[in-house]
Amino acid sequence: MKIRTFAAAAAIAALAITATGCSGGTNSGSSDSGGKTLTYWASNQGTSLDNDKEVLTPQLKKFEDETGIKVNLEVIGWNDLQTRIQTAVTSGQAPDVLNIGNTWAASLQSTGAFMPFDSAAFDAIGGKDKFVKTAMDTGGVPGQDPTSVPLYGLAYGLYYNKAMFSEAGLTPPTTWEEMVADAKKLTTGDKYGFSLAAGSYTENSHFAFINAAQNGAEFFGADGKPTFTSAGIVDGISRYLDLMQTDKVVNPANAQYDNGTQAINDFANGKVGMVLSQNNADSSIASQGMKNDAYGVVAFPAPTGGKDVATMVAGINMSIFKNTKNKDAALQFVKFMTSEATQGVLDKSFAALPVLNGVKPSFTDNAEEAKTFADIYANKSKPLPLVAAEDQFESTVGKAMNQMFAKVASGGTVSKSDIKAALTTAQQAVEAAG
Amino acid sequence: MSAVSASTAVKKSGAAAGAPGGKARKARRKGWWLPYALLAPAVIFELVIHVIPMVTGIWMSFLKLTKMFIANWGNAPFIGLKNYAVALDFNSAVGMGLLKSFGITVAFTIIVVGLSWGFGMAAAIALQKAFRGRAVFRTLFLIPYALPMYAGVIAWKFMLQKDSGALNHLLFDNLGLPGDKPFWLIGDNAFAAVVVVAIWRLWPFAFLMLMAGLQSIPTDVYEASAVDGAKPLRQWWAITLPMLRPINMVLVLVMFLWTFNDFNTPFVLFGGSQPPAGDLISFHIYNASFLTWNFGSGAAMSVLLLLFLLVVSGIYLLFMNRRKDNA
Numbered sequence: 001m002k003i004r005t006f007a008a009a010a011a012i013a014a015l016a017i018t019a020t021g022c023s024g025g026t027n028s029g030s031s032d033s034g035g036k037t038l039t040y041w042a043s044n045q046g047t048s049l050d051n052d053k054e055v056l057t058p059q060l061k062k063f064e065d066e067t068g069i070k071v072n073l074e075v076i077g078w079n080d081l082q083t084r085i086q087t088a089v090t091s092g093q094a095p096d097v098l099n100i101g102n103t104w105a106a107s108l109q110s111t112g113a114f115m116p117f118d119s120a121a122f123d124a125i126g127g128k129d130k131f132v133k134t135a136m137d138t139g140g141v142p143g144q145d146p147t148s149v150p151l152y153g154l155a156y157g158l159y160y161n162k163a164m165f166s167e168a169g170l171t172p173p174t175t176w177e178e179m180v181a182d183a184k185k186l187t188t189g190d191k192y193g194f195s196l197a198a199g200s201y202t203e204n205s206h207f208a209f210i211n212a213a214q215n216g217a218e219f220f221g222a223d224g225k226p227t228f229t230s231a232g233i234v235d236g237i238s239r240y241l242d243l244m245q246t247d248k249v250v251n252p253a254n255a256q257y258d259n260g261t262q263a264i265n266d267f268a269n270g271k272v273g274m275v276l277s278q279n280n281a282d283s284s285i286a287s288q289g290m291k292n293d294a295y296g297v298v299a300f301p302a303p304t305g306g307k308d309v310a311t312m313v314a315g316i317n318m319s320i321f322k323n324t325k326n327k328d329a330a331l332q333f334v335k336f337m338t339s340e341a342t343q344g345v346l347d348k349s350f351a352a353l354p355v356l357n358g359v360k361p362s363f364t365d366n367a368e369e370a371k372t373f374a375d376i377y378a379n380k381s382k383p384l385p386l387v388a389a390e391d392q393f394e395s396t397v398g399k400a401m402n403q404m405f406a407k408v409a410s411g412g413t414v415s416k417s418d419i420k421a422a423l424t425t426a427q428q429a430v431e432a433a434g
Numbered sequence: 435m436s437a438v439s440a441s442t443a444v445k446k447s448g449a450a451a452g453a454p455g456g457k458a459r460k461a462r463r464k465g466w467w468l469p470y471a472l473l474a475p476a477v478i479f480e481l482v483i484h485v486i487p488m489v490t491g492i493w494m495s496f497l498k499l500t501k502m503f504i505a506n507w508g509n510a511p512f513i514g515l516k517n518y519a520v521a522l523d524f525n526s527a528v529g530m531g532l533l534k535s536f537g538i539t540v541a542f543t544i545i546v547v548g549l550s551w552g553f554g555m556a557a558a559i560a561l562q563k564a565f566r567g568r569a570v571f572r573t574l575f576l577i578p579y580a581l582p583m584y585a586g587v588i589a590w591k592f593m594l595q596k597d598s599g600a601l602n603h604l605l606f607d608n609l610g611l612p613g614d615k616p617f618w619l620i621g622d623n624a625f626a627a628v629v630v631v632a633i634w635r636l637w638p639f640a641f642l643m644l645m646a647g648l649q650s651i652p653t654d655v656y657e658a659s660a661v662d663g664a665k666p667l668r669q670w671w672a673i674t675l676p677m678l679r680p681i682n683m684v685l686v687l688v689m690f691l692w693t694f695n696d697f698n699t700p701f702v703l704f705g706g707s708q709p710p711a712g713d714l715i716s717f718h719i720y721n722a723s724f725l726t727w728n729f730g731s732g733a734a735m736s737v738l739l740l741l742f743l744l745v746v747s748g749i750y751l752l753f754m755n756r757r758k759d760n761a
């Protein structure tokens with residue numbers, strides 16, 4: 001009898017373990033029923049995940065001191081972030097507050113998993129009008145309450161090496177044609193005019209967009225349907241590929257650069273004269289030992305007669321998961337993170353542009369660089385398509401560009417009809433998922 | 435499967451115990467729940483680990499499970515076989531992509547399993563006779579298998595870089611091959627790269643299994659055949675292979691299934707963006723699900739893959755068993 005009882009107890013214990021195994025960890029984000037603990041997923045902005053923790057922890061401590069709300073921080077690398085968000089949306093095991101790439105805002109909004117910022121929510125975080133319009137435009141689908149608010153502003157600029165330019169007797173380019181001519185002069189021996197993250201699908205999709213926008217072409221029609229194969233897009237992508245294919249001012253080895261840092265390192269180490277990067281490159285360049293006065297920045301130039309689009313509106317937004325049990329605390333936290341005081345500290349550490357009206361850029365001590373980036377961001381930017389399929393555009397078009405660069409790098413040629421065929425495939429994949 | 439057969443076994447024994455006499459029946463009434471309670475954990479584990487996820491996956495393949503519905507996927511509309519129709523429509527980009535990926539994976543599997551088996555067999559035979567330093571070789575050969583997958587494949591990723599990689603350095607700088615250093619991880623060479631890395635990972639397993647198998651063959655069989663004048667090749671064909679048959683049957687099947695489903699090797703080797711030449715099917719399905727947020731379509735592709743593997747494995751086992759009966 002004793003043995004039987006023991007066996008039964010063991011069986012029940014095993015049952016209990018299975019049961020808790022299933023339910024364990026649900027809503028780990030908001031386990032504290034008192035509403036005193038928030039979970040926050042931060043995207044990697046600094047030079048490493050640890051660097052992000054070092055920057056954010058004192059701010060979170062300050063927030064806790066002010067409000068009594070503790071914040072559990074997790075910093076997530078860029079390559080993992082999108083998958084982590086998808087998993088969180090699917091499983092419901094989500095943080096209370098998180099960072100998203102602002103270009104994903106409309107896509108993530110369509111999942112319905114994020115809290116819309118209605119007027120009450122905006123009041124709670126200090127009003128919609130405190131944000132720069134360019135940044136606020138990326139919050140979500142136009143005409144609906146946005147599901148994200150701006151946190152860090154970023155923009156692409158064309159970084160150039162001052163010493164290399166003056167040695168070659170060059171001035172910073174103002175048109176695409178000048179840029180290519182400069183790059184050709186800088187390409188000698190093992191040095192190249194440019195480095196590109198030609199194996200990074202996110203960067204590639206951004207430049208597909210920017211080059212197409214310079215031609216006045218759109219990736220999505222007014223009805224939200226993809227229009228990837230229009231002539232302006234094919235020409236824009238062809239122009240960008242030609243930097244490696246026809247102009248030969250980019251080292252074919254760049255086709256393996258699957259993140260922006262590798263291209264920036266080439267620039268900081270004097271291997272190339274120019275690099276296209278977002279303004280947060282400053283911290284990476286400095287970490288490689290290149291001084292701030294050794295380089296200048298101008299807007300990424302459009303071809304003569306093209307539209308003056310130099311960047312998409314890049315940056316990071318903040319969202320609140322709809323099923324958070326700590327909505328008020330979450331709103332307080334968003335208010336804190338988007339306050340002038342916190343922004344001042346974070347913009348400087350992460351080399352970000354201000355997303356608040358009337359705030360001066362603090363990401364660099366170089367006034368000229370700050371002015372250039374502020375101008376690009378406010379006047380020469382265009383948001384990526386604010387449609388639900390935006391992230392599909394990024395992955396399908398970006399990967400198609402990776403493959404085209406790979407083909408060029410390994411000695412093949414990519415014609416305009418090849419580009420059109422690749423874009424047709426990308427478009428069909430987006431349509432099939434729609 | 436095991437849970438089902440175990441439960442029938444218990445039912446039988448329970449019925450047998452309850453048959454004779456009132457006393458036994460009373461005992462059965464009193465403790466009737468015990469066998470079920472004892473079995474419950476196994477049944478529940480089986481349900482949780484295998485049955486429920488599989489049924490869920492199959493169910494998902496009939497849903498329009500795009501990002502609009504993943505937050506509350508119970509509400510996703512039922513679209514019947516549409517996901518399958520898209521996956522099998524070879525005139526569209528999605529179906530064509532799946533078909534190409536399938537073809538690449540078949541070629542990949544045949545080459546990787548074939549060569550891994552060959553290397554494993556050669557190494558196992560070479561290390562069969564005792565010699566000085568044999569233990570060192572055995573250990574060396576098993577290193578790729580013992581290394582954490584990620585560490586091993588990342589090391590290959592570094593070695594296969596175009597400009598800074600050890601392979602091109604060896605071929606072009608040390609051995610002085612003419613021409614430009616090629617890319618290994620992008621473009622058409624990517625297929626060769628993923629094949630080499632997969633073989634590197636897999637062959638020690640074949641080696642280990644075959645080495646164990648060889649040790650189970652009695653040496654007097656070889657001695658007798660030597661007396662009859664059999665040469666080593668003949669011995670291998672007439673003795674070794676037939677004696678290893680049971681091991682080879684399982685070994686080849688397991689290696690086939692692992693290799694066909696290999697996700698880790700391409701994922702770590704190529705990062706998030708795989709070159710078309712290295713577009714293996716598990717990785718392809720992952721991309722189809724996660725990059726376009728179309729989990730219904732991804733589930734349909736997974737079910738198709740499962741069906742294919744079931745059919746191939748079934749035919750393989752049938753064929754092998756029949757040959758065994760004939761022998």
